[in-house]
Amino acid sequence: MKKRIISLIMVFAMILSLVACTPNTTAYLDASAKINSWKGTKVKADLTYDIKIQNPEDKSQKINLKVPAKLEGISEGQDKAQINLSLDLKSLKAEIAKIGEEEAKEIQKFGDNLSFDMYVDGGRIIxxxxxxxxxxxxxxxxxxxxxxxxxxxxNVSVExxxxxxxxxxxADLLDLYxxxxxxxxxxxxxxxxxxxxxxxxxxDDLLTDASKGVDSIIKNWDKTTDKLVKILTKLDLPKETLNKDEILKLKDSYKKEDLDKAIKDLKDLLKGTKISEKTTFEDDKVSQEVKVNLSIKDLMTYDVTINSVTTKDESVKVTIPTDVKKLTTDEYMKLFMGDIEPIVSVRLNGKIVGDGEGKIINDRTMLPCRSLFETLGSKVSYDEKSKVVTAKQGxxxxxxxxxxxxxxxxxxxxxxxxxxVIIENKTxxxxxFVAESFGYKVKYEKQGIIxxxxxxxxxxxxxxxxxxxAEAEMLAEAKKAFEEAKADDKKVEEKKENVSEKIEESAKNASKAIFSVLR
Structure with a gap:
């Protein structure tokens, strides 16, 4: 938990350091604001994605994936835009085809070019x-x-x-800074x-600035909180994220030695990473070159180059499509992630009970028979021949x-x-129905697949x-477990609590997965 808090504050510090309130940065923001005031624009951009992946188990195995792309778009005012992105897949397909016949066959379902349109209409993304x-x-x-x-x-709300x-x-951001x-x-x-x-x-530059920034932010956290909550409120974030008292408590989990260790590990892991930008402002045009070179030690490099030209054109009109299927969250999850089994958890008078083995059947919540009745303190019997369940309580x-x-x-x-119903030998x-029949009240809340x-x-x-x-007790147990793990260096290593170790482990797993699929 503490390391998660440190990570959040460090990211916050890094973001603020990127908009450092220097005269040059202020001038840059002023020039950018003029572009935002244009009633219409056209944009053209050339992009190149260059990814080199190294097998962590055999460093002689490497994959080089290069994808050139072109972007064209128009925007009308500040809330309407149409963008077309076209990806050149020829080099990518050729590289993957080298791996084997099966991979070559699979990649052929993609054409040499992948092109698609995207629209922004206020808070809508189409x-x-x-x-x-x-x-x-x-x-x-x-x-x-x-x-x-x-x-x-x-999507982002219109407001x-x-x-x-x-x-x-x-103005709010500069005030926060x-x-x-x-x-x-x-x-x-x-x-x-x-x-x-x-x-x-x-x-190294960004992480050093982040470290200095965290120290300053923690020092001024009480005053910073008011400014931060003000911005988050205007961004129309969920109210539960805007609890000022909880935000104030974040600094209590901060320890400088933990941050210093995380910074040191991240510098080593990301050594060679750099970013650059060159922007030229003219009366009716902005030219920009952006380069991001991300390097993860012994695993991969991810280089992105963007050359764009944005031209003032206040005659443009964006026509938002009407032949649109609006997806619900459930539809989105099912389309992109398949038929994932929902997770059903039960709380009895506020405390989690059981092991989340409930099921959603025909839009109804079905719970394991014996587990439910025993949770409610009922006596239950089952006649296998007649398939009858009998439960008694009082x-x-x-x-x-x-x-x-x-x-x-x-x-x-x-x-x-x-x-x-009986599913896999479980009733x-x-x-x-059961809970209310025994005099209980029932509330149901759904968040995605949970x-x-x-x-x-x-x-x-x-x-x-x-x-x-109950939530406070769970948090206390988590803190206790963290402290116990922290006291035992071996456990800390085994549980991968170190921030950089978590990142490196995730990156290694991703690389292994890619090689497993493409092998």
């Missing part, structure tokens, strides 16, 4: 369906519309979008030559028959929305208290 059908035609075969709108949680493009945001980093001077600053601004920095008796949509509660027949019963069922016989206010108490 993408040509061709992009998705090229990758996985089977999942999208039943969608008749030509375009797909991503679920709202993947947040306008705020990010406003002078108000610039001056409060959090009043005496901070970055190692690298923009260089100015006429109307051309240049910037170059290495990962004066109440419930009788369910597998596959039948009629149950009996204290002798009275009740129609069920979903009958009891599942309708959770809400469903949370609250079963309780206390007041709603008491339930909220118990949930908060």
């Amino acid at each position: 993408i040509n369906k061709d992009l998705f059908t090229t990758i996985n035609s089977e999942s999208f075969k039943d969608i008749k519309e030509k375009y797909i709108e991503l679920p709202s949680e993947y 947040a979008y306008k705020y990010l493009d406003s002078e108000e945001f610039k 001056k409060t959090a980093l009043p005496d901070f001077k970055p190692l690298k600053d923009y260089k100015v030559s006429g109307n051309t601004y240049s910037y170059e920095a290495t990962s 004066e109440n008796t419930i009788i369910l028959t597998i596959g039948k949509d009629i149950a009996k509660v204290n002798g009275k027949e009740v129609k069920l929305d979903s009958p009891a 599942y019963v309708p959770g809400r 469903s949370l069922v609250d079963i309780y016989n206390i007041s709603d206010e008491k339930l909220a208290e118990e949930i908060k108490k």
